[in-house]
Amino acid sequence: MKFIDFYTGFDRPHTVFAGLIGGAFLSMASHGADQLIVQRLLSSRTLKDAQTAIVGSGVVVTLQFTLFLMIGVGLWALYGPNHGFAKADDVFPTFILQYMPHGLLGLVLAAILAATMSTHSGAINSLAAAATHDIYLPLTGRRADDPRTLRVAKIFALLWGVVLTGGALLFPQNQQTPVVVIALSIASFTYGGLLGGFFLGILWRRARQSDAIIGMSVGILAMAFIVFAKQIAAAVPALRDVLQPLGTIAWPWYVLIGTTITLVTGILASLTHPAPLGVRTI
16 A cells, blocks of 8 residues: 655565656567557557557556556455455456456456457567568568468467467466566566667667677576576576575566666677778767
C-alpha cells in the first residue's frame, strides 16, 4: 500500500527512480525499437497519426494500470494478507471463480482469450516479419514482393507459433514470481542491446553495422550475467562473491544497463577502424 518510495538503491523494483529512469528506457525500447509496436506505427497514414497513437497509448495504459492497481487493492482488502495463496497469480482467478456471476464470468473469460489472441498474433507476426526481412531476404537475395517470400513468411509464422506455444507449456507451474514480472524481466534482458543498437546508429555516425553487432552481443552477454547471476553463482560457486551484487539488481534497471554497455562497446569498436567518408573524426 506504499504509494511513493524514494529509495535510491538498485535492488527494489517499485521505486520512483526505478520507474522514472529505468521505466523510461524500457518504454523507449518497447515502443520505439521493438518490431511489435513499430509495425503498428508504420501502418499509420501519417506521422501525426503515429504520434497520436503512441501518446494516446500512454494515456490509456496509465488508466489501465490504475484500474489494475485498484482491483489489486480490492482483492487485498477481500482476502487479507495471510490468505495462503500458493502464488500471486492465483489470487484473481480464484476471485473470478468464487464471486463472479456466470454471465460476467463468461465475458471475462472471453476477454482474456481475445486479449491473448490479439497479443500473440502481433508477436508471431513481428517475429515472422523480422525473420523474413532481416534474415531470409538478405541471405537469398529475393525481393519482398516475390510470391515465394509470402509463403516463407507463413512458414516462419507457423514455426514461431510452435516455439511460443512450446515455451508456454514448458513454463514451470510452481513459479512464485508473478508472470508479469517474469515477462518484463525477459523482455528487458534483450531490450538493452536493441535500444543500444538504435542509439548507436542514430547518435554515433562513425559506427558501422559490425560495431553495432559487437556492441549488442557484448551488451546481451553482460546482461546474461546480471539476469542469471543467482543461477550462475549456484552452478559455479567460485563466482558467487563476484555475482552476488549483480543478482540483487531489480529488473527495471536492466534496459538502462544493457543500453549503456551496448553503446559504449559499439563506440569503442568504431574507433578501431577509419571513419566513413564525410564523418568527422574525434
